[in-house]
Amino acid sequence: MTVMVLEVPVKALVYHGPGQKSWDNVPDPSPAQPTDIVVRVDTTTICGTDLHILKGDVPAVVDGRILGHEAVGTVTAVGSAVSSLGEGDRVLVPAITSCGRCSYCKRAMPSHCQATGGIGWIFGHLIDGTQAEYARVPFAETSVHRLPEGVTDEQVLFLADILPTGYEVGVRNGQVKPGDVVVVVGAGPVGLAAIQTASLAGAASIIALEPADTRREHALRFGADVAIDPADVNAEEQVMSLTGDGLGADVAIEAVGTPGTFDICTRVVRPGGVIANVGVHGAPTTLHLEDLWIRNVTITTGLVDGTTVPMLLQLVRSGKIAADLFGTHDFALHDMMAAYDTFAEAGKHNALKVVIRR
Ligand SMILES: NC(=O)c1ccc[n+]([C@@H]2O[C@H](COP(=O)([O-])OP(=O)(O)OC[C@H]3O[C@@H](n4cnc5c(N)ncnc54)[C@H](O)[C@@H]3O)[C@@H](O)[C@H]2O)c1
Numbered sequence: 429m430t431v432m433v434l435e436v437p438v439k440a441l442v443y444h445g446p447g448q449k450s451w452d453n454v455p456d457p458s459p460a461q462p463t464d465i466v467v468r469v470d471t472t473t474i475c476g477t478d479l480h481i482l483k484g485d486v487p488a489v490v491d492g493r494i495l496g497h498e499a500v501g502t503v504t505a506v507g508s509a510v511s512s513l514g515e516g517d518r519v520l521v522p523a524i525t526s527c528g529r530c531s532y533c534k535r536a537m538p539s540h541c542q543a544t545g546g547i548g549w550i551f552g553h554l555i556d557g558t559q560a561e562y563a564r565v566p567f568a569e570t571s572v573h574r575l576p577e578g579v580t581d582e583q584v585l586f587l588a589d590i591l592p593t594g595y596e597v598g599v600r601n602g603q604v605k606p607g608d609v610v611v612v613v614g615a616g617p618v619g620l621a622a623i624q625t626a627s628l629a630g631a632a633s634i635i636a637l638e639p640a641d642t643r644r645e646h647a648l649r650f651g652a653d654v655a656i657d658p659a660d661v662n663a664e665e666q667v668m669s670l671t672g673d674g675l676g677a678d679v680a681i682e683a684v685g686t687p688g689t690f691d692i693c694t695r696v697v698r699p700g701g702v703i704a705n706v707g708v709h710g711a712p713t714t715l716h717l718e719d720l721w722i723r724n725v726t727i728t729t730g731l732v733d734g735t736t737v738p739m740l741l742q743l744v745r746s747g748k749i750a751a752d753l754f755g756t757h758d759f760a761l762h763d764m765m766a767a768y769d770t771f772a773e774a775g776k777h778n779a780l781k782v783v784i785r786r
């Protein structure tokens with residue numbers, strides 16, 4: 429007797445060089461290392477970084493790479509060294525992988541995990557990512573987060589990247605304290621995550637600077653007190669007038685990644701204040717140390733670590749962070765190409781993040 433095994437191909441969004449991507453048949457992944465798991469991807473999304481990759485801005489991403497670094501999934505296979513996760517477990521797969529053992533992971537900086545090639549962001553970058561029906565997840569026990577009952581995929585998906593980014597690299601690096609005036613330049617998903625978590629850190633007022641009308645509206649929905657168009661002739665004067673003594677904001681969070689928006693931060697921050705740069709810069713920025721040194725300004729930079737995900741998950745569970753506000757458009761996994769079309773023209777579609785489900 430011949431047993432027929434129906435081979436259903438696994439589908440994934442594959443990068444084929446600048447400007448080229450397709451929804452391809454790919455090999456079904458299995459654990460390659462004892463510390464790996466495989467997850468069935470239940471919900472994933474697209475990041476602005478994926479659009480940068482597609483423009484050819486991230487040369488480490490090679491032809492044939494499956495993109496994506498955010499997912500909620502169900503464990504379907506575990507490597508021989510994995511004991512605390514099992515088939516059927518529902519997990520958040522975060523953007524940053526942590527071996528848990530190297531010197532950087534031990535000092536809570538898995539963004540520079542030495543076991544993953546010196547950078548914790550490997551999905552859809554150095555290894556195949558999560559915009560697929562199934563994904564292999566290395567160092568699973570020290571990287572993924574098992575999800576409690578009672579939270580939806582849509583509520584936790586954005587803990588994979590944008591929420592910890594806005595919080596860790598914006599609010600925490602910016603040392604936002606109760607009573608602070610915080611300016612957030614750029615109200616894309618990351619800026620909105622900074623706005624949302626700055627409120628929780630006790631900011632007395634949050635001022636968003638954002639040119640897109642619809643995103644200024646989103647900024648107010650996410651907790652900004654005022655949203656100003658930076659193209660207004662007196663935009664920066666408006667910001668200064670909102671800082672009580674007129675001397676500037678305690679914290680300025682840069683969430684765009686351009687020289688001009690970094691410069692705005694240097695002008696609206698008060699003496700003794702902090703500029704927290706979150707934006708990914710593709711071009712050099714002139715740092716006016718000749719002006720900044722005497723104003724005691726602190727500048728911080730960073731790649732997200734994701735070490736605050738458990739804390740942020742608690743805030744999502746308790747309803748303090750309305751993470752589902754980020755998901756503006758829904759797609760099925762096999763409509764990935766359409767999801768990219770919508771996300772790539774986010775302004776036209778008034779999109780923040782797309783929620784892509786199996
Ligand atoms: N540091 C990290 O670990 C990390 C992680 C993820 C993303 N990022 C970066 O954070 C930045 C924001 O990400 P995003 O997904 O929100 O991007 P996005 O492109 O969706 O949002 C950027 C926003 O900035 C606005 N903007 C453009 N010009 C402006 C100006 N002159 N003044 C004020 N606002 C302006 C745009 O209208 C848009 O709403 C990007 O550079 C991204 O690469 C950094």
Ligand SMILES: [Zn+2]
Pocket residue numbers: 475476477497523589
């Ligand atoms: Zn990302």
Ligand SMILES: [Zn+2]
Pocket residue numbers: 526527528529530531532533534538540541542543544
């Ligand atoms: Zn490590």
